[in-house]
Amino acid sequence: MNKIDVLVIGAGPAGSIAAALLHKEGFVVRVVEKEKFPRFVIGESLLPRCMEVLEDADLLEAVKGMGFQEKFGAKFVRNHQKADYNFSDQHTQGWTWTWQVPRAKFDETLINTVAARGVPVSFQSTVTAIKFFEDASSVTTVQHQDGTEEKIEARFIVDASGYGRVIPKLFNLDKPSTLTDRKAIFAHVKDIHRSKSDEPNRITIVSYAPETWVWIIPFSDGITSVGFVGKREYLQQFSGNSKEQFNTLIANNNLLQERFSEAEFVFEPRTLEAWSTTTEKFYGQGFVLTGNVTEFLDPIFSSGVMFATVSSQLAAHLVARQLKKQSVDWQTEYTQYLQRGVDVFRSYVVNWYDGTLEKIFYAENPDPEIKKQICSVLAGYVWDETNPYVFDHAAALKRLARMVNYQSKHS
Numbered sequence: 001m002n003k004i005d006v007l008v009i010g011a012g013p014a015g016s017i018a019a020a021l022l023h024k025e026g027f028v029v030r031v032v033e034k035e036k037f038p039r040f041v042i043g044e045s046l047l048p049r050c051m052e053v054l055e056d057a058d059l060l061e062a063v064k065g066m067g068f069q070e071k072f073g074a075k076f077v078r079n080h081q082k083a084d085y086n087f088s089d090q091h092t093q094g095w096t097w098t099w100q101v102p103r104a105k106f107d108e109t110l111i112n113t114v115a116a117r118g119v120p121v122s123f124q125s126t127v128t129a130i131k132f133f134e135d136a137s138s139v140t141t142v143q144h145q146d147g148t149e150e151k152i153e154a155r156f157i158v159d160a161s162g163y164g165r166v167i168p169k170l171f172n173l174d175k176p177s178t179l180t181d182r183k184a185i186f187a188h189v190k191d192i193h194r195s196k197s198d199e200p201n202r203i204t205i206v207s208y209a210p211e212t213w214v215w216i217i218p219f220s221d222g223i224t225s226v227g228f229v230g231k232r233e234y235l236q237q238f239s240g241n242s243k244e245q246f247n248t249l250i251a252n253n254n255l256l257q258e259r260f261s262e263a264e265f266v267f268e269p270r271t272l273e274a275w276s277t278t279t280e281k282f283y284g285q286g287f288v289l290t291g292n293v294t295e296f297l298d299p300i301f302s303s304g305v306m307f308a309t310v311s312s313q314l315a316a317h318l319v320a321r322q323l324k325k326q327s328v329d330w331q332t333e334y335t336q337y338l339q340r341g342v343d344v345f346r347s348y349v350v351n352w353y354d355g356t357l358e359k360i361f362y363a364e365n366p367d368p369e370i371k372k373q374i375c376s377v378l379a380g381y382v383w384d385e386t387n388p389y390v391f392d393h394a395a396a397l398k399r400l401a402r403m404v405n406y407q408s409k410h411s
């Protein structure tokens with residue numbers, strides 16, 4: 001058995017970023033992936049903060065070549081009210097655009113580019129067991145599609161297995177999230193009426209009912225991703241299978257009905273639920289967890305791929321230092337750093353579902369400076385502590401909502 005430097009579990013964005021950066025640092029890396037690519041996964045609206053990571057991993061050009069739909073902002077719609085956030089108008093100096101991507105193609109582009117650089121990637125190969133040793137090295141058991149089993153010896157493991165949660169499951173590290181369980185019903189549709197709607201270069205988030213919202217994410221090929229997110233009890237009141245529920249939800253809203261009632265499905269509506277979860281720790285002797293394995297909050301502000309890429313970028317740089325025998329303070333440099341960003345988004349998620357952010361978004365005459373600061377959070381710049389809506393996130397949002405309330409009563 002030849003010992004490699006780093007085994008990466010999972011070939012989603014988190015796995016590809018980790019593999020690309022560790023390979024760039026000169027380490028012997030290998031990726032194992034359970035599925036055959038291209039494979040479907042939800043999570044199609046990226047945030048500008050991802051672009052910095054793609055650039056660092058030398059993957060930006062490969063993605064540019066795919067002609068994905070450019071995304072310049074996020075628009076929130078409630079009945080006739082609109083709040084448009086353009087990333088070019090933000091507080092933080094950073095990327096002002098990103099993409100909306102069918103993930104099957106995006107993820108395949110990333111991992112194929114990494115593989116073309118000489119990183120071996122085994123598809124349809126599932127990690128079933130891991131044994132760690134005192135020196136932090138490990139032996140991982142992988143079950144291949146043809147029924148054969150392989151043992152891979154590595155100096156370090158990056159677990160980027162997303163919803164597979166390989167290390168948390170094998171070592172009982174899963175911890176329930178404090179967020180409410182929610183459900184999504186979503187589909188890809190042929191968006192034949194897109195030209196009559198607003199331009200496609202942003203995600204549109206429609207407030208549908210209390211604690212229920214819809215994403216509209218147009219792709220460059222004329223297909224659009226549409227998804228309803230709400231409490232399970234709310235969505236279950238609509239009878240029938242997922243397709244019937246989806247159609248009823250579309251029919252009950254004028255804006256959606258005009259655009260999507262005749263739309264042909266590319267795939268019939270699917271559901272996902274109870275996705276919020278976390279783990280006891282983000283790292284351990286011989287491993288680090290990245291991407292969705294660490295913590296996934298909620299789809300509302302499209303933070304998933306941003307956290308997946310940023311966590312893997314940071315993890316890769318720290319793993320490289322550790323393997324070069326330099327000291328790494330994983331708690332401070334990894335867990336606490338990531339947690340600061342996750343906590344910012346957690347505040348925004350909580351304040352979205354309790355109605356605070358809607359008050360802010362739809363305020364009359366919003367303060368342009370504050371709007372820029374909130375826009376930076378929506379662009380994924382959640383570590384910029386010069387931004388009061390990052391630094392003091394929870395209190396700042398509540399304060400602002402009180403001010404908006406006061407102004408609307410006294411104007």
Ligand SMILES: Cc1cc2nc3c(=O)[nH]c(=O)nc-3n(C[C@H](O)[C@H](O)[C@H](O)COP(=O)(O)OP(=O)(O)OC[C@H]3O[C@@H](n4cnc5c(N)ncnc54)[C@H](O)[C@@H]3O)c2cc1C
Binds near residue numbers: 010160184
């Ligand atoms: C309803 C919903 C909507 C969302 N919308 C958005 C959005 O608009 N924008 C956004 O940024 N995020 C969104 N997300 C979040 C997004 O899906 C994830 O954050 C993102 O896919 C995480 O990437 P990842 O690389 O960590 O994991 P993944 O992309 O899930 O990749 C993990 C890979 O690991 C593989 N794997 C699993 N188990 C094993 C095993 N045992 N052995 C080998 N390989 C294994 C899997 O097959 C998979 O390919 C949404 C999530 C939900 C639930």
